[in-house]
Amino acid sequence: MKITVRAFARFREVVGEIQALDLPEGSGIPALLGALASRNDESRDLLFDEQGMIREHIIFMVNRKRVGRSALQTIILAEGDEVAIYPPVAGG
DSSP states (O other): OEEEEEEOTHHHHHHOSEEEEEOOTTOBHHHHHHHHHTTOHHHHHHHBOTTSOBOTTOEEEETTEEEOGGGTTTOBOOTTOEEEEEOOOOOO
16 A cells, blocks of 8 residues: 655655655554665664654654554554654744
């Protein structure tokens, strides 16, 4: 199935602004991130911590709806879904 990934700020610099990934049916966000991380060490280090866990500060949206941390492991992606990856929001 085809999934579109939109990356912003530092994530865009490392993985590209828009990526179309082909993932197996039934894949979730961890599989999508694993596919992005497998491209190079910089991608892996940006997405996962030293224990292989998804970094806490990353903000995810699926089809323009924010995904809470507790749902990251349970969401199943479908053909045509769009996943956006954002850095933490800071202001001042």
